[in-house]
Amino acid sequence: MNFVVALQAEACPLIDHYGLKRSSGSPFRTFENQNHRLVISGIGTIRCAAATGYLLGLLPSRNEGLVNLGIAGHGQLEKGSLFIANRVSLDSPKKSLYPPQLLKTSLPTSGLRTSHRPEEQYPEPIGYDMEAYAFCSIAHQWLTREFVQVLKIVSDTPAEPLVNFNAKEAQKLVENQVSAIDEFVHLLQGMVSELAVPSELASLSQKTRSLHHFTATQSLQLEKLFMHARSLDLPMEEMEALLNRSSNAREIIHALDQKLSPRRSLS
């Protein structure tokens, strides 16, 4: 799972929770472990867009979840509430993006408006932040939209308006919601995994390609045949035996195709 967070104070609870380590030599402060990456963008749409683009470049595949987390004002929810943005709009020019809401979670969802300066009037019962629209618009260029989500914690409301930014308070607000955030992240990761190539196929494919030279077209053919072999219930042992008997890419593709041919009629 991957995070774009505007401020160090908002990021600290996640860095601690996931045990992330600082990576050196990167244009944005970046923290990671084997399964998570977090980039601190700074405040505002331009910094956020740049940091999101940078993080997208670090991803090993397009099958990754990406969350924009941070504090936000809200016209209706109480201070400290965690919510999912279901509509992320930009004031000027007027535009909206709609992160698909497919996860079964008890968290409230809300509209969120990204502005270039902090909102002090809270004119509508929605959230107000300074990054989310930029985050979504860049992340949607590369990742499946369902995998791109925005989570915000209410830091200021009409009853408790923002006076000055207080880093300690921001950190505390995120800390209080870390377990709920983690729960959401687990659900999102589960959805991401649904589309992952089965690991046994991925490793067999990797092994096969390391033993023989495959052209780009042959690699695609091989991937497809492996997938067909799986959907047509060809046992892995039979696949491996066939691969061991073949001496080059062409032979492998031909042999696999022959093997699958009688199975291709629907059972």
Next chain:
Amino acid sequence: MTEFIYFEEQIEDHPRAIEIFRRYPRATRIPCGHYKEIFNPNGQNFRLQKKKPALILAQNRGKLVHSVPSTYGIGGKRNFYFSHMLNCLYDCRYCFLQGMYPSAHYLLFINFEDFFREIGVVSEQNPNDGSWFFSGYDCDSLALENLTGFVASALPFFANRSNAFLELRTKSINLKTLAKTEPLPNVVTAFSFTPAEISESLEKGVPSVHARIRAMNKLAEQGWLIGLRLDPILDCQDFDKRYGKLIDDLFSKLPENAVHSVSLGPFRLPDPFFKRMERLYPEEALFAGDFEKRGRSVSYGKEVERERIGICRDLVLRHMPKEKLFICEPMEE
């Protein structure tokens, strides 16, 4: 049924929108300027959305009634289709909707009256030749009737137009709206089927073949005209036996005069749709079938297709005259 309802801001006060909001008070309502902001963007995953589709309420302001290719009719000279809804309650793995739309959300156009107006205009263009209007191209005509109320609105409209014919195409057994209405001679309810074993593995969420046959027979007994649609015909093991049983079961209790038409259609998909569907469900055995690209479509080889259609045609003709049988010929390109 739905946790999220997106709606175009300008239809918020439409009586049909208000009624739907009233029936789903716990659904989160999300306003939008135009449905395309939600439905059209690329990068959405149909497969994931299919697990929890949202509802989108909108108005269709474009052309509402479209011509149907000449080879796809059921006896009428003038054939048209319209789509008051995009996407389907069911999840049939062979369905072209998966390849056609970027989103699996249910998109309901609530301006039914505009559809009726345009249907009226089109049917009056040539009032002496009856015009057929097919409603089940982009959705199941009846599966979401409880939500949409479209058929309940359409029946009184068609009741007053003897030169306009309506086909409702469905896999649903939710036939209450029809059951409580006097049968209309210009409305055909067409049920589509694949053999039970295929249906169980490829038609997720669809009532069993047995339940659908029972519901269909009940409707026929009431006096409604019935259409039978074997489309797509899917090649499978024990093809003759499976399709033979299906066709025998379909006709076993169906009064002959209730059968309006039977149509047979080979499996065919535009190539880009097939590729998209294959990418969505790479583990699906159907897509590992023996298909070939013919023109811009993907289908079974010509010989297999001809043979399978022939078998079904012979099986159907044991039960009814050939005048009622129609074969959907794919457009060769």
